[in-house]
Amino acid sequence: MKKNLAILAIALFSLITTAQAQVPFTPPEIIIYTERQAYRPDDRVAILGLVVDSDFNPAPNITVSVIIFDPENTIVLDIEVTTNQSGIFTAAYEISPNPPEGEYLITAQDLEGEFTPGFRTFIVCSICPTEPQVVIVTTTLPGPTITTTLTTTALTATTITTTIQATAGGLETPLSDLLTIIFIAIVAALFIVVILALRKYA
Numbered sequence: 001m002k003k004n005l006a007i008l009a010i011a012l013f014s015l016i017t018t019a020q021a022q023v024p025f026t027p028p029e030i031i032i033y034t035e036r037q038a039y040r041p042d043d044r045v046a047i048l049g050l051v052v053d054s055d056f057n058p059a060p061n062i063t064v065s066v067i068i069f070d071p072e073n074t075i076v077l078d079i080e081v082t083t084n085q086s087g088i089f090t091a092a093y094e095i096s097p098n099p100p101e102g103e104y105l106i107t108a109q110d111l112e113g114e115f116t117p118g119f120r121t122f123i124v125c126s127i128c129p130t131e132p133q134v135v136i137v138t139t140t141l142p143g144p145t146i147t148t149t150l151t152t153t154a155l156t157a158t159t160i161t162t163t164i165q166a167t168a169g170g171l172e173t174p175l176s177d178l179l180t181i182i183f184i185a186i187v188a189a190l191f192i193v194v195i196l197a198l199r200k201y202a
Helices: 002-019 175-201
Strands: 029-034 044-052 063-069 075-082 088-094 102-110 118-124 134-137 145-154 157-165
Touching: 029 102, 029 118, 044 063, 044 102, 063 088, 075 088
Parallel strands: none
Antiparallel strands: 029 044, 044 088, 063 075, 063 102, 102 118, 134 145, 145 157
């Protein structure tokens, strides 16, 4: 019983971590996405970035330096890319057959230093599950709300949609935000129940 509860607690914690992928940001900024959180040796990491200016508009023709550090703090990728008319850039990293396993760090910074740099981590692990994930990013209120959803089912199939919803004086909350808040609250409540059960059967 205790072992099963511990496994459930770990699973719920992972779910909460994924839900927290919806994070606020303040432009001008560079935001980085990867189609998965965990990869295995020989996998290909697809990187997608979004650059927005101080008015929440996509920033085209911005040259961005993308660097990846492995767990030993060695640079394994160092390239320059340029945003398209939608403010989006892409990059890819081929993981070697025998890479150092652990947490890798992606950094993205424009050459002129006008945007807040973007950071994202991913894990390379030979025994970790490598399922696609959905990432949702929204801005903070008050002001316009930009919701960007990245959904991937394969390395070659990436769909990204961006919608802008104005909020009157910052008083309106989009339905998607309310549903996300309710979802996180439910997951958090389940996590608390598991923690209490673990203490009871400890």
